[in-house]
Amino acid sequence: MSSEFNSLSISGHDPSDEVHKSLKKNGVNFATGLPCGILRYFMHNLTNDSEILHMPGLNEPETIGIATGAWLAGKTPAIYMQNSGMLKSVNDIAGLMMASKAPSIILATYRGCSGDNATQHQITGSITKPTLDALGLEYHELSDDNISGTIDDCFNFMDESGFPAVLLVKRGWSNTEVLKDVSLYAEELRDELNYPVDPTLAVDNALSKIIDYRDGNILDRDRSLDSMFEVIGRDSAVFSSTGIMSRYIFENFDSPNQFYNCGGFGQTSVIGSGFAASRKDVNTIAIDGDSSLLTNFGALVTNGNLGTSNFTHIVVDNAAYGSCSEEKSLSLSANIPLVAAIQDYKNVFLVDSAVGIQKSIELSSNFNGPNLIYLNIKLGGPRNPKRPLDMDITARRFKEYFSQ
Ligand SMILES: Cc1ncc(C[n+]2csc(CCOP(=O)(O)OP(=O)(O)O)c2C)c(N)n1
Incomplete structure (x- = not known):
């Protein structure tokens, strides 16, 4: 930025x-x-x-x-x-x-x-x-x-x-173009390239950001979404990921402050970051799947380093491509919470139950982010909720809602 x-x-x-x-x-x-x-x-x-x-x-x-x-x-x-x-x-x-x-x-x-x-x-x-x-x-x-x-x-x-x-x-598009061989890297930063961050220090620092609210009362996708939407206010901008998750949210909790990312698989959290950076006054929540995040794992680097205090990234991890045929994903070996903490997410909450979900959402809505809520869930739940309205309709509705 x-x-x-x-x-x-x-x-x-x-x-x-x-x-x-x-x-x-x-x-x-x-x-x-x-x-x-x-x-x-x-x-x-x-x-x-x-x-x-x-x-x-x-x-x-x-x-x-x-x-x-x-x-x-x-x-x-x-x-x-x-x-x-x-x-x-x-x-x-x-x-x-x-x-x-x-x-x-x-x-x-x-x-x-x-x-x-x-x-x-x-x-x-x-x-x-x-x-x-x-x-x-x-x-x-x-x-x-x-x-x-x-x-x-x-x-x-x-x-x-x-x-x-x-x-x-095209190269040489302009008659006056001079193709200078120029580095855009500032001289004062150049030395830092030779001295990367000590990886062990980065881990120590990251561990101090992880807050464990797990209590073993693990839910499936629909019950965990139910408990989220009990506490997410309509003044928050909410982005939800590709697959059954967005369909379930649409069917049960549709509201103009929500945008369903049905098509840009892997981009849900960065759509949220792009919004949050542009509207620093709006609490912004991206509800992501584990496979969605894994397909653009660099999003943790983008979101974390952007430092947007009004951004919360919830990763709903069932360790599978749940919306497909529940094929196993590699989320559990990816160590999503630790990577997020290393990438400058400010707080990383580990949750697995309604109590943890609600407490961490409330704590994260204080503009102290970017925060990650890492939620482990069970497989299962409804497979065929209604499809959301066409994306251009929800996009326009969402944009108008937040322009008031
Ligand atoms: C580019 C692209 N590849 C594949 C798909 C098919 N697809 C839809 S949802 C999904 C898996 C979603 O898994 P996850 O993000 O973990 O959420 P879950 O369904 O488990 O809640 C996939 C692979 C797609 N929509 N777009």
């Missing part, structure tokens, strides 16, 4: 500055993404502009989740990434961002386009435009000619369709 990593100045590239101005003219006030060298000028501008909240992701699908959370909080996000990463994110673009009609502009480098001979980009380059065509997304190749008009066209498409638009950026 901060810009300290790139205090070396590489500003003053006029066409990139014009891109930045045009993005801001269209309301961009949030940025997330993952670097590609070609994007250095854009990244420099996005990260050094105090009017833009910058929250980098650790993989491109995650940035789609983060941006969706920010959009739900009323922000206008821009995302930067390499086209290879955009292809990796196709499910998250389609099943989360497009399904929710929560658009962001995506600045994607166009590696592997004709003239780019890097072997690893040849196939991804050749399927970039066909993939965007198949998704029905508007895209433009960025050039010096009509920067502001092209970006306006992107936003018009986004307003009309609710879908993201893509600016494809």
